[in-house]
Amino acid sequence: xxxxxxxxxxxxxxxxxxxxxxxxxxxxxxxxxxxxxxxxxxxxxxxxxxxxxxxxxxxxxxxxxxxxxxxxxxxxxxxxxxxxxxxxxxxxxxxxxxxxxxxxxxxxxxxxxxxxxxxxxxxxxxxxxxxxxxxxxxxxxxxxxxxxxxxxxxxxxxxxxxxxxxxxxxxxxxxxxxxxxxxxxxxxxxxxxxxxxxxxxxx
Amino acid sequence: xxxxxxxxxxxxxxxxxxxxxxxxxxxxxxxxxxxxxxxxxxxxxxxxxxxxxxxxxxxxxxxxxxxxxxxxxxxxxxxxxxxxxxxxxxxxxxxxxxxxxxxxxxxxxxxxxxxxxxxxxxxxxxxxxxxxxxxxxxxxxxxxxxxxxxxxxxxxxxxxxxxxxxxxxxxxxxxxxxxxxxxxxxxxxxxxxxxxxxxxxxxxxxxxxxxxxxxxxxxxxxxxxxxxxx
Numbered sequence: 283x284x285x286x287x288x289x290x291x292x293x294x295x296x297x298x299x300x301x302x303x304x305x306x307x308x309x310x311x312x313x314x315x316x317x318x319x320x321x322x323x324x325x326x327x328x329x330x331x332x333x334x335x336x337x338x339x340x341x342x343x344x345x346x347x348x349x350x351x352x353x354x355x356x357x358x359x360x361x362x363x364x365x366x367x368x369x370x371x372x373x374x375x376x377x378x379x380x381x382x383x384x385x386x387x388x389x390x391x392x393x394x395x396x397x398x399x400x401x402x403x404x405x406x407x408x409x410x411x412x413x414x415x416x417x418x419x420x421x422x423x424x425x426x427x428x429x430x431x432x433x434x435x436x437x438x439x440x441x442x443x444x445x446x447x448x449x450x451x452x453x454x455x456x457x458x459x460x461x462x463x464x465x466x467x468x469x470x471x472x473x474x475x476x477x478x479x480x481x482x483x484x485x
Numbered sequence: 486x487x488x489x490x491x492x493x494x495x496x497x498x499x500x501x502x503x504x505x506x507x508x509x510x511x512x513x514x515x516x517x518x519x520x521x522x523x524x525x526x527x528x529x530x531x532x533x534x535x536x537x538x539x540x541x542x543x544x545x546x547x548x549x550x551x552x553x554x555x556x557x558x559x560x561x562x563x564x565x566x567x568x569x570x571x572x573x574x575x576x577x578x579x580x581x582x583x584x585x586x587x588x589x590x591x592x593x594x595x596x597x598x599x600x601x602x603x604x605x606x607x608x609x610x611x612x613x614x615x616x617x618x619x620x621x622x623x624x625x626x627x628x629x630x631x632x633x634x635x636x637x638x639x640x641x642x643x644x645x646x647x648x649x650x651x652x653x654x655x656x657x658x659x660x661x662x663x664x665x666x667x668x669x670x671x672x673x674x675x676x677x678x679x680x681x682x683x684x685x686x687x688x689x690x691x692x693x694x695x696x697x698x699x700x701x702x703x704x705x706x707x708x709x710x711x712x713x714x715x
Contacts, residue, residue, distance in 0.1 A: 294703060296546040297595060298693060300573055301626030305592035333589045334696035472627050479691045480623060481510025482708045484525030484540030485550060485571055
């Protein structure tokens, strides 16, 4: 058995009386989303594990930010990009999941929109930055209660019009990249209710 | 008159209890007249029913604490009043421990400081039986309060069955928002009280939910106390 859980259980008596400020930052995750056709929506699903230290009897979420970079390497196509948050998913941290729109599982329809449909121009990248002030209720709830959340990027490649100076044909498959996906949270934890644990310590 | 009182003070130690005046997770409605070194309470008696005490267990877990207790007997009636101040000094140690084990945690600051107070009324009809009720309030970063009834039932040869049942009280903060997880609480255990050695083993229902713990919840924790009364 790992030493930490045993130590934690025995020190829970004193930790349960404490008020704890916890800052967590998930390790950056990159994911490639191969696009095999244009004008067709493709979903790329990434799993992000939320550390246990940021979950539990949370009193207050002081800061919550989700960051990512959507890279469109195509030279001749713009990207229609939408980012969704789901509390269900099939990807794992080791195994992201990519599927065409037609084969999207039912939970994709139930997913919350984090970034509404945005255009990422050819050869450019879009920085996704969802800071605390704009965090919606679902993101706040998901990060502090669920051990794993799924970010689903919905991508459609739109070729440029023939009038555009950069008009051309991109060779397929084309690999889009959702990079540096990081969840940062600062929470105030309190076991407020564990009076029995304080009593068992003699406090 | 003064001489008679002084004689009483000298006589009282011969009636003194062994043990550190702790039941399971609550105080025991007993007087504390002999110095005791114990996990849940180590104490030095002072005149007039007072005692200076600390929870050694909490001190070992880096929650430094010091308290004052007053107790009196009048026939079978027992009265206890106590207060304590606790200051957590282990913030750095726990921070280093957690961050060493979980690299995604960039900060883990645990704070605890504040007073707590308790009051007990008990009846000891004789033979080692004790019936009591305790009210306790903790004023740490978040306040909490409990009312617990307790029974000590002697089983013979220094062994006792101890039971506690009560409630964590619903409290609200300054904005009127409810704090904590009020609800029923209880514990059960066995206490051995010898002439010097005291040992308690039991379990308490605490209703903790905490993802850091394997299983995600800790409804029941063990209660342990070991003491030597001098």
